[in-house]
Amino acid sequence: MCYMDYQEVIDKCQQLNEKYQIEEEKFYTVIDQLANTDLTTDQKLVASYQQLLQVVSNEIIVMEEMVDLQPTCQMGGCAFCCYFPIVINEMEAKMMKAAMNQFPEERKHALQKHFDSYYKTYKEQLSELDTVEDVNDDFKYSYKKKMLPCVMLDTEENKCLAYEIRPMPCRTYVNYITPKVCEENVMPKETISYEFLYQEYMGALNEFLQYLYEEEDTGMVTYPDDLYREDLLINWMKGVQLR
Numbered sequence: 001m002c003y004m005d006y007q008e009v010i011d012k013c014q015q016l017n018e019k020y021q022i023e024e025e026k027f028y029t030v031i032d033q034l035a036n037t038d039l040t041t042d043q044k045l046v047a048s049y050q051q052l053l054q055v056v057s058n059e060i061i062v063m064e065e066m067v068d069l070q071p072t073c074q075m076g077g078c079a080f081c082c083y084f085p086i087v088i089n090e091m092e093a094k095m096m097k098a099a100m101n102q103f104p105e106e107r108k109h110a111l112q113k114h115f116d117s118y119y120k121t122y123k124e125q126l127s128e129l130d131t132v133e134d135v136n137d138d139f140k141y142s143y144k145k146k147m148l149p150c151v152m153l154d155t156e157e158n159k160c161l162a163y164e165i166r167p168m169p170c171r172t173y174v175n176y177i178t179p180k181v182c183e184e185n186v187m188p189k190e191t192i193s194y195e196f197l198y199q200e201y202m203g204a205l206n207e208f209l210q211y212l213y214e215e216e217d218t219g220m221v222t223y224p225d226d227l228y229r230e231d232l233l234i235n236w237m238k239g240v241q242l243r
Contacts, residue, residue: 003072003178006190012067012176013192020063026055027200031208041212041219042098048208049095050164056171056197063194071174079158080182081173081191082150085143086233087135088167091205091226093236098220099165101242108242111161115240118151132232137187144186151234167233168198202227 030051034044064070073081088096100111119126125148132139149155152162160166172194175181181188206227212218 004176006177009069009176009190009192012069015067016063019066022059022197022200024200026059027052027204028207030055031204031211035208035211041217044208044212045219045221046095046098046102048205049092050099052201052204053165053168053171056168056194056201059197060171060174060194069176071176072179073175078179078182079149079153079155080179081170081175082153082158082160083144083147084169084173085132085135085140086150086167086169087132087230088169088233088236089227090229090231090236091209091221091223092167093231093233094220094226096162096165096167096236097240097242100162100240103242112240112242114154114161115151115237115242119238122148126234126238129232129234132235135232141187148234151237168195168201172197 031048034048034051037044039047072078100108103111125146129143150160152160152166154161160170173191174194175188175191177190181190206224209218209221209223209227212221213223
């Protein structure tokens with residue numbers, strides 16, 4: 001198969017800078033519509049999380065189609081990026097857990113079994129990561145070298161067990177050239193990040209929570225505290241019990 005080279009990707013990213021403009025209303029329409037439903041507060045929160053993540057994924061597709069970019073990440077069961085440290089805030093962690101509790105019973109049972117096995121298998125490595133203050137490039141490098149898989153990764157099939165609710169860092173990190181750059185480098189420089197979409201995603205969630213706060217019901221979320229408490233995904237999922 002013929003892949004693009006890195007310079008081609010850079011050129012296309014420059015084209016994107018000239019062509020693409022974020023449409024904020026796509027994000028805020030989600031929360032406006034949910035605010036007017038008869039769902040419970042927690043149901044609204046989980047739906048807002050899932051739908052806003054989907055808006056992010058859709059926007060990336062729009063950008064890719066705009067300049068003819070084709071991701072190579074999923075070719076051949078690639079899961080190299082599933083060994084990076086993933087940081088989310090407590091609000092996102094709560095919403096992920098709530099979303100998983102909505103999975104069908106069989107899937108929840110399989111996921112719970114996977115979690116139990118994961119935290120036993122990697123107990124020693126995880127004990128070194130109980131407290132993480134700064135996830136800088138040095139930390140990412142040393143973490144990635146440990147080859148500690150994401151808690152959501154099925155290492156036998158190289159697939160995410162909660163793919164549809166995977167957090168922002170997983171959605172916005174993309175490779176467009178040969179997968180070998182990820183295979184052969186701990187932290188490949190050739191990958192692309194759409195992390196700038198985080199501002200719109202989190203801005204919409206924050207505005208929704210402000211509205212709920214004024215209504216005196218933020219459900220499972222302690223607002224604004226949960227937005228400012230950040231930790232590794234593997235720490236947030238520790239001890240989770242899917243009902």
